[in-house]
Amino acid sequence: MPPIISISNLSKTYDSGFQALQRVDLEIERGEVFALLGPNGAGKTTLISIMCGIVTPSTGVLTVDGHDIQKEYRAARSKIGLVPQELYTDAFESVLATVNFSRGLFGLPANPAHVEQVLKDLALWEKRKDRIMTLSGGMKRRTMIAKALSHEPKILFLDEPTAGVDVELRRSMWALMRRLREQGMTIILTTHYIEEAEEMADRVGVIHKGKLILAQEKAALMSKLGKKQLTLQLSSPLSALPRELAELGMTLKADGTELEYTIESNDESVPALLARVTGLGIGFKDIQTQKSSLEEIFVRLVSEQSSSRLPPPNLPGPPQASPAQGARAQNGAPQ
Amino acid sequence: MSALGFNHHGVRAIYKFEMARALRTLWQSVAAPVISTSLYFVVFGSAIGSHMGHVDGVSYGSFIVPGLIMLSLFTQSISNASFGIYFPKFTGTIYEILSAPVSQFEITLGYVGAAATKSVLLGGIILGTAALFVPVQVLHPLWMLAFLVLTAVTFSLFGFIIGIWANGFEQLQFIPTLVVTPLTFLGGAFYSIDMLPPAWRTVTLFNPVVYLISGFRWSFYETSDVGVGLSLGMTLGFLAICLGLVFWTFKTGYRLKR
Numbered sequence: 001m002p003p004i005i006s007i008s009n010l011s012k013t014y015d016s017g018f019q020a021l022q023r024v025d026l027e028i029e030r031g032e033v034f035a036l037l038g039p040n041g042a043g044k045t046t047l048i049s050i051m052c053g054i055v056t057p058s059t060g061v062l063t064v065d066g067h068d069i070q071k072e073y074r075a076a077r078s079k080i081g082l083v084p085q086e087l088y089t090d091a092f093e094s095v096l097a098t099v100n101f102s103r104g105l106f107g108l109p110a111n112p113a114h115v116e117q118v119l120k121d122l123a124l125w126e127k128r129k130d131r132i133m134t135l136s137g138g139m140k141r142r143t144m145i146a147k148a149l150s151h152e153p154k155i156l157f158l159d160e161p162t163a164g165v166d167v168e169l170r171r172s173m174w175a176l177m178r179r180l181r182e183q184g185m186t187i188i189l190t191t192h193y194i195e196e197a198e199e200m201a202d203r204v205g206v207i208h209k210g211k212l213i214l215a216q217e218k219a220a221l222m223s224k225l226g227k228k229q230l231t232l233q234l235s236s237p238l239s240a241l242p243r244e245l246a247e248l249g250m251t252l253k254a255d256g257t258e259l260e261y262t263i264e265s266n267d268e269s270v271p272a273l274l275a276r277v278t279g280l281g282i283g284f285k286d287i288q289t290q291k292s293s294l295e296e297i298f299v300r301l302v303s304e305q306s307s308s309r310l311p312p313p314n315l316p317g318p319p320q321a322s323p324a325q326g327a328r329a330q331n332g333a334p335q
Numbered sequence: 336m337s338a339l340g341f342n343h344h345g346v347r348a349i350y351k352f353e354m355a356r357a358l359r360t361l362w363q364s365v366a367a368p369v370i371s372t373s374l375y376f377v378v379f380g381s382a383i384g385s386h387m388g389h390v391d392g393v394s395y396g397s398f399i400v401p402g403l404i405m406l407s408l409f410t411q412s413i414s415n416a417s418f419g420i421y422f423p424k425f426t427g428t429i430y431e432i433l434s435a436p437v438s439q440f441e442i443t444l445g446y447v448g449a450a451a452t453k454s455v456l457l458g459g460i461i462l463g464t465a466a467l468f469v470p471v472q473v474l475h476p477l478w479m480l481a482f483l484v485l486t487a488v489t490f491s492l493f494g495f496i497i498g499i500w501a502n503g504f505e506q507l508q509f510i511p512t513l514v515v516t517p518l519t520f521l522g523g524a525f526y527s528i529d530m531l532p533p534a535w536r537t538v539t540l541f542n543p544v545v546y547l548i549s550g551f552r553w554s555f556y557e558t559s560d561v562g563v564g565l566s567l568g569m570t571l572g573f574l575a576i577c578l579g580l581v582f583w584t585f586k587t588g589y590r591l592k593r
Contacts, residue, residue, distance in 0.1 A: 052434040074342070074436035082434050088427035092359060093352075104348030105435045147431070 002066065003027035004079075004155060004186050005051065010060030012046055012210075020046040022210045024060070028155075028188060033181055035197035035218075036190045037298055038207035044190040045085065047207065048157050051188075052082045065154060078106055081148030085160040085190075087140045091133035095124055095143050098132060099150045106151035118149045122176070138169045145176070156180060158189040162196055174199055194295035204294065208302050221297065228263040229290045230270060235283035242280055248273070259284070345437040349445025350452075353419050357453050364453070365460060368407050372461045375403055376468040379525060390527050391558035396469035401552040402524030404461050408454050408483070409490050409519055409544075413511045416450035416494030421501050439585035443495065450491035451484070458483050472555065478563070479554035485570045486547055492577035499584055518544045528560045543573060 005028035012021040020043045028034050038044050049055035051062060053073055062069045064076040090098055099115055119125045122142040127135060132143060141161075148156060158177070162170040177187055177200055191197055197204050198218070205215040214221075237256035250261045259277065263270065270289075277284070357364050380396035387395040423429040432442060465471055473479050501507050522544030528536050539545055540561075550566025553559035559566065 054430055054433045074438075077434060077436040080434070082430065084427075084430050086427055088430055090352075090426070090428055092356075097355070101348050101352055102431060104344045104351075105431065105437060107342040107344050107436050109344060 001030055004030045004065055005188075006061075006063045007051075008061050010047075010050065010062060011058050012043075012050060012055065013058045020210050021050075021057075024207075024210075024212045026205060026212055026215055028186060029203075031181070031184050031186055032202040033177065033187045033189070033200050034203050034205060035201035036188065036205045036207060037192065037194065037197055037294075038190075039192065039302065042207045043210040044207055045159055046210075048082070048159055048188070048190060052080055052157060053077050074107070078151065079154045080157060081151065081153035081155070082157045083141075083144050083148045083159065083161065085163060087137065087144065089132045089140055089143065091131070093132055094129050095119070095132060095135070095146070096128040098143065099146050102147040103150040108151050114152065115150060118146050121179070122146050138165060141165065141169075141173075153185075155186045155188065158187065160190055160192070162191070162193060170196075194293060194298055198294045206298060206301055213301060218294070222291070222294065227292045229292075230261045230263055230273070231288040231290070232259040232261075232274075232277065232284040233257065233286040233288075234259060235285050238282065242282075244280065245277065248276075263289075342437050342441050345435060346441045346445045346448070349432075349437075349442065350449045353446060353449030354452070356419070357415075357449075364457075368411070368457055368461055369464050372403060372407070372464045373468070375399070376465065380468055390530070391556070393556045393558060394469065397471055397556070398527075398552075399525050400462070400465045400469065400471050401555050402519075402548050403465065404458050404483075405486065405544075405548050405551055406516075406519050406524050407461055408458055408486055409515050410511055411457050412450055412454040412487050412490035413494035413497060413515060414507070415453050416447055416491040417498035417501065417507050418494075419446045419450055420495055420498035421504075421507055424498075425504075443492075443581055443585075447488065447491045447495050450494060451487040454487035454491060455483055458487070474557050475554040479551070482547070482551040482554055482566075482570065485574060486551070489570065489574045489577050492574070492581055496577065496580050496584060515544075518542050519548075523548050523560055527558075543569060546570065547573075 005026070007024055007026040010021055010024040011019070013019045024047065036044050036047065046055060050057045051064070051069065053069060053076075056070075065079050067076040067079075069076045090101075093101070096115070096119070099119065100110060103110065103115065116125065119128055122145060124139065124142055124146055127139060132140060135143065145158075161173050161177075165173070174196075177189075181187060187200075189196070189200065201218050203216060204218050204221055206213050231253075234257055238252060238259075239256060241250065241252040241259075245259070248261070250259055252258070253260050259282075261273065274287075376396065379399055384395040384399075389395070390398045423432060437445075462471065497507060497510055501509075521539065522542045523539070524544075528539050528545060531539060546561055546566045546569035549560040550563050550570060553563045553566065
């Protein structure tokens with residue numbers, strides 16, 4: 001199956017001269033959850049806005065389910081449901097009226113059964129006659145999702161779906177995303193909560209200063225860039241690190257009471273390592289392992305990109321090492 | 336160009352939304368024009384009008400009815416249509432219109448259609464109110480309706496453009512207050528331009544509103560300042576200009592898309 005969204009060489013320069021996106025290439029597969037990460041102002045919302053037709057791209061081609069977003073905008077847009085970051089609502093409308101409005105706007109005849117199902121799925125059915133202004137923030141956000149789902153889209157865009165929402169609502173949003181994914185919906189979400197991407201995404205894209213610096217399977221990204229730290233709490237402190245362990249890259253921490261080791265993906269197994277420690281007569285009372293989070297990976301990638309090694313945009317430069325390799329080279333040494 | 340063709344569900348959704356907005360504020364929508372029209376008749380019709388003679392063979396109170404309807408039609412069409420498109424821009428809900436599979440023509444049709452409908456209904460309400468105070472006759476009902484609808488559509492289009500252009504609520508009021516109301520008062524709403532000195536009469540002919548009011552009044556009493564054909568031509572001309580402006584506005588994405 002061809003990708004449901006295909007973006008090639010997409011750039012956007014606003015009238016102010018601000019270049020929000022620079023030559024972005026990206027493909028989104030059918031049925032996947034794709035998380036777009038990046039700091040504030042990186043270009044996430046611009047990219048989503050272009051995909052949804054709100055912002056006009058300066059250059060580049062973008063197709064949605066095979067339809068060009070400009071030439072065949074009707075077909076392209078009817079496939080997309082958008083939930084913006086801000087709570088934009090018609091305060092005086094009822095929940096039911098605003099959801100019916102969205103369905104009509106997207107060119108579909110009324111379908112009370114579908115709208116009822118959507119509202120029930122989002123726990124809004126009881127509130128359907130209430131004016132939106134009387135709803136809580138969480139209900140308003142769910143109303144916006146109901147509007148986006150009213151016209152039975154294939155792709156759902158969630159721009160910062162859990163920004164500023166409480167833990168309970170965040171969990172319920174994640175549960176909703178999982179349900180939609182099971183129904184075959186393609187979901188693209190932007191977030192700057194790494195935890196969210198880690199929890200939800202199949203693939204992760206990182207955007208920074210208008211450039212898509214990486215798009216990769218989350219699991220592959222984690223195993224490639226994610227490091228695992230092993231800490232042994234020793235039974236009795238060591239005064240010095242045995243040479244054999246130092247050669248392996250182990251370090252002595254906490255006044256000699258802890259041994260620390262960073263496990264790279266191609267290293268020898270942890271049991272073998274422990275056997276060598278035990279073989280040297282070093283006793284330990286506890287073992288801890290810690291995996292680096294997507295957040296740490298993200299911070300590394302972004303700081304890597306921000307470093308002055310990059311040539312200025314639009315100037316020809318030597319081929320760059322991939323960001324992944326770069327991050328590895330810089331951060332490869334055990335910390 | 337499109338797989339779906341004309342998105343009539345989309346146009347209807349916008350139209351219904353806008354009409355529902357008026358229904359929510361039905362009290363203001365009806366009471367305000369009825370009260371202000373009544374005030375005009377108390378002041379101009381009874382208090383001042385009783386001291387005025389007939390104008391072109393029509394009593395002064397009856398003479399000002401078409402001008403009063405036009406005055407309300409201009410201001411209400413502009414304010415309805417400009418508010419209708421400006422408010423989503425202000426609240427941010429415009430995102431949905433921009434991301435929907437509706438063409439610019441369909442968006443305009445929905446908003447302007449609703450605003451013009453409201454204005455035509457309003458014209459009917461004012462006419463009904465006026466008939467309570469003074470004798471009113473409409474000699475050419477079809478012409479009357481044609482002028483009413485064309486003017487409502489033209490000024491709703493104009494308001495729609497203002498709503499797209501405006502960056503704040505005060506800008507919505509700017510053109511209606513500073514341009515349209517003065518032109519209407521100077522455009523023969525309350526007098527025949529024959530009553531002016533010859534030099535001012537010539538100046539007045541540069542006021543586009545003169546043609547709209549004159550043609551509309553002709554459909555009532557067969558009295559006019561300029562020929563009815565010229566009035567109709569000018570009305571259609573303004574309609575064409577407003578359509579052109581809307582087309583240009585959308586083509587450039589001016590102030591809607593970035």
